[in-house]
Amino acid sequence: MPFVLIDKPRPHVALLTLNRPERMNAMAFDVMVPFRDALREVGADNDVRVVVVTGAGRGFCSGADLESPGRVPGIDGLTVPTIALRSMELLDEVVRTLRGLHQPVIAAVNGPAIGGGMCLALAADVRIAADTATFRAAGINNGLTASELGLSYLLPRAIGASRAFEIMLSGRDVDAAEADRIGLVSRTVPGDKLLDACYELAERVTGFSRPGVELTKRMLWSSLDAASLNAHMDHEGLAQLFVRLTTRNFEEAVQARRENRPPDFRD
Known part of the structure; x- marks a missing residue:
């Protein structure tokens, strides 16, 4: 076994x-x-x-x-x-x-x-x-x-x-x-x-965006080692921009709310 x-x-x-x-x-x-x-x-x-x-x-x-x-x-x-x-x-x-x-x-x-x-x-x-x-x-x-x-x-x-x-x-x-x-x-x-x-x-x-979940995990662990709030906020901001600008996830979330359905994040 x-x-x-x-x-x-x-x-x-x-x-x-x-x-x-x-x-x-x-x-x-x-x-x-x-x-x-x-x-x-x-x-x-x-x-x-x-x-x-x-x-x-x-x-x-x-x-x-x-x-x-x-x-x-x-x-x-x-x-x-x-x-x-x-x-x-x-x-x-x-x-x-x-x-x-x-x-x-x-x-x-x-x-x-x-x-x-x-x-x-x-x-x-x-x-x-x-x-x-x-x-x-x-x-x-x-x-x-x-x-x-x-x-x-x-x-x-x-x-x-x-x-x-x-x-x-x-x-x-x-x-x-x-x-x-x-x-x-x-x-x-x-x-x-x-x-x-x-x-x-x-x-x-699993219903959320893959990069959104993975980057959230990274940010949470990274925060434990951050030297300052300002330094970590810069790190967070880059992660948020990465997902916002390289996917249509935000637009899908807005459309899903309008149509009263779960979002289908395709990243």
Whole structure:
């Protein structure tokens, strides 16, 4: 059975499922390499407009597999320090690939998202959680740093610095209700409604212009690194002009409203 499943449950929507439920979808290299490759595959599929990521069974992803980590590819002849570097580079690459997809990514957090699993959820553009979901920055519980795979960058930007410090330094669980309250997830739904909620959002997004959606995603991520409001507004303005001047989308939207119908954006 493959460790990563790719399905297309709705038109223009890809579902990627981490499929190692007996290990709570832990981040063994045997799972992360095919997950990275699956992300690249759906990212290059021009029929896919939105990607949903979830975990099989009762967990989203339990982080590093401390018992059966699998084998890092391409390490023959390397010493332990270099193998460690290659290991972290591979996992970092997974997060960068997830964040860098052209398509919006929705994390359907169906259960515990622990350590690296929390990082995967935060690298997604949108997080919708089941009411059974929990989050934990677990590195500090294991005598390590809680900061890994971009967590100390992504978490403060998602929920604010003070909350991020408290959660990462305490190593405590954040349940679904608190995650919803502090903005770690966009909303919480009953577990049996989770994928339907993600698909509903995905289908709404697929109705809009492809460059409009992709540039909106880019602008949102870019804003987190912007040096100033003025600099970012210049960036936004160029993106808006690009779509306005190179497509007939705006004219189609106006005509559709006049005719009381959904717009058909052909970009």
